[in-house]
Amino acid sequence: MSEASPLPDQGSGQKQSNPLDTLVSVVARLRAPGGCPWDWEQTHASLVKYLIEETYELVEAIEAGSPDDVLEELGDVLYQVLFHANIASTAAEDAFTIDDVAAHTTAKMVRRHPHVFGDAVASTADDVVVMWDDLKRAEKPSRVSVLDGIPMGMPSLALAEKVVGRAEKVGIYVRDVFPREGADGEAELGRRLLEIVASARRGGLDPERALRGALRDLQCEIRDSEAG
Numbered sequence: 073m074s075e076a077s078p079l080p081d082q083g084s085g086q087k088q089s090n091p092l093d094t095l096v097s098v099v100a101r102l103r104a105p106g107g108c109p110w111d112w113e114q115t116h117a118s119l120v121k122y123l124i125e126e127t128y129e130l131v132e133a134i135e136a137g138s139p140d141d142v143l144e145e146l147g148d149v150l151y152q153v154l155f156h157a158n159i160a161s162t163a164a165e166d167a168f169t170i171d172d173v174a175a176h177t178t179a180k181m182v183r184r185h186p187h188v189f190g191d192a193v194a195s196t197a198d199d200v201v202v203m204w205d206d207l208k209r210a211e212k213p214s215r216v217s218v219l220d221g222i223p224m225g226m227p228s229l230a231l232a233e234k235v236v237g238r239a240e241k242v243g244i245y246v247r248d249v250f251p252r253e254g255a256d257g258e259a260e261l262g263r264r265l266l267e268i269v270a271s272a273r274r275g276g277l278d279p280e281r282a283l284r285g286a287l288r289d290l291q292c293e294i295r296d297s298e299a300g
Contacts, residue, residue, distance in 0.1 A: 096170060099154045103162070116159055123152045183207065217298055218242055219291055228283045229265075235287055235294075242297050246290065 089097065102111040126148040133141035157170035184207050186192035187200065194200045215221055218238040224231065236246050250261060272279040 096154055099158050103158050114159065116156055119152065119155060126152055217295060219294055228280050232283060232287055235290055239290060239294050242294055244293060244297060
């Protein structure tokens, strides 16, 4: 008796699946009865830590790895997406599949790029950003603050950049102490940020907590400004 194939049987008369379809089938087989007990027990919530880890590994590959590293880590992130979609497909209520995810995202991308798929005009990247923001506001009328939709669990520096950008939309500008001319760009910025962290450590201060505290104050200022 021959060993079972690790991949789904295509059948003699079936058209060969493309690699993406094959991967979807592999995920389904792992989570089906007789598949992998660990995979079957997972939930959206239990997989969050793996999604975060794989995302950071992709970032590391993009910033410091080789094309092969990026390929591998993109695959790991893709696998997380397919895993979550398979979990959703077996839900007792409000189930959806990876095809639903793809259809939803395709419709959104087409809708938010009317300068490509419609008659709108956007000559610059800045024009595209303005158009995107306008369309997003129209699609999500429940969002009444520029802060709505920002995931507060983001790393503090990424969160700070996002909140500062939203603050500027309502006319609030954080003091700029980094010279815009004559500086060595991100290399110098990175060095200065590292020096701030080192100073905080020597002073017994928590830079992460300090930045998040400052961000909470800025968010309060933004909401006060929006309230009039």
